[in-house]
Amino acid sequence: MLGLVSGRPPAPRAVHARTSRQQRIVDHVLAAGSASAAELVDLTGVSLMTVHRDVDDLARRGLVRKYRGGVSAQPTSVFEAHSEYRRTVHRAEKARIADAALALVEPGSSIMVDDSTTALALVERLEDVGPLTVVTNYLPALEILKALPEVRLIALGGDYSRTHDSFGGIAAMESVTRMSVDAAFVSTSSMTGSMTYHQEQDIVLVKRAMLDAAARSVLLMDSSKIRRRALHQLRPLDAFDALVVDDGVSEELVVEMREHVEVTVAAR
Known part of the structure; x- marks a missing residue:
């Protein structure tokens, strides 16, 4: 966080932690098909706000699909499921x-x-x-x-x-x-x-x-x-x-x- 405030990029350790956490989210959602935001908070041990930021990032990259209250890997009539x-x-x-x-x-x-x-x-x-x-x-x-x-x-x-x-x-x-x-x-x-x-x-x-x-x-x-x-x-x-x-x-x-x-x- 200090790196962001000072204009410097995030420390490598912070980047690694975020990447590892997001991978855990993706692996969990792919295995379960879907998950609630509260479930992901319990899974990762971070705040609800951080989970929402992670999910937004993953959804932009096409890895999961966000819906009200949770996230899904399952297809709908308008969204195809991720290849994985x-x-x-x-x-x-x-x-x-x-x-x-x-x-x-x-x-x-x-x-x-x-x-x-x-x-x-x-x-x-x-x-x-x-x-x-x-x-x-x-x-x-x-x-x-x-x-x-x-x-x-x-x-x-x-x-x-x-x-x-x-x-x-x-x-x-x-x-x-x-x-x-x-x-x-x-x-x-x-x-x-x-x-x-x-x-x-x-x-x-x-x-x-x-x-x-x-x-x-x-x-x-x-x-x-x-x-x-x-x-x-x-x-x-x-x-x-x-x-x-x-x-x-x-x-x-x-x-x-x-x-x-x-x-x-x-x-x-």
Whole structure:
């Protein structure tokens, strides 16, 4: 505090303490899904005012979402969850979907994967499929793929989003439109029996460009996203060539989906 009053920058020890405290807040919220301000005071041992300042800082950086009385990592109809939170939830379902989708990846082909954590589960299984050409804008996918000798990796650049841990914007879209791949593997925030949705318009535009650049499009959706809506329509279900879901989707809804697209149910 004296450093701020005197015009000098905060001492390194103070910066380290704030960084460590904010990381504790983020880790707690990602694990719990949400937390009240009072809960964060107990967690960190600092004042309510300091907690609010920390949360404001984290919300500006896209790591959490602030609401009246607390903070959340969970998605809403207009806000997508942070990438780190999405990587921690429904992992078993995503793993089963990725196992089933792996059969749709042909050695020697070119594929595009989006910045979804379900597609990331597929990326984690590509080591023995090569040779492959893989195009992606998702930083965690790039980190995995760069180590695979049988993969020719093409990274899509653009504006970096900390919330999504991926690259988007006009530069990413223009890069996608210059390409033509054999298949695109994508996921999105929510769907009904006939339509897919996402909360953010910029993400929708990049996903649409990916689907347009692919000869075949495969939608990967875990059952937590079913019967939900988000702000923007992505594509009708019949615009996809294949859909892979886990067995948490009701049989009735699977029948409805099969009126629009080829459906694979990834069983336990």
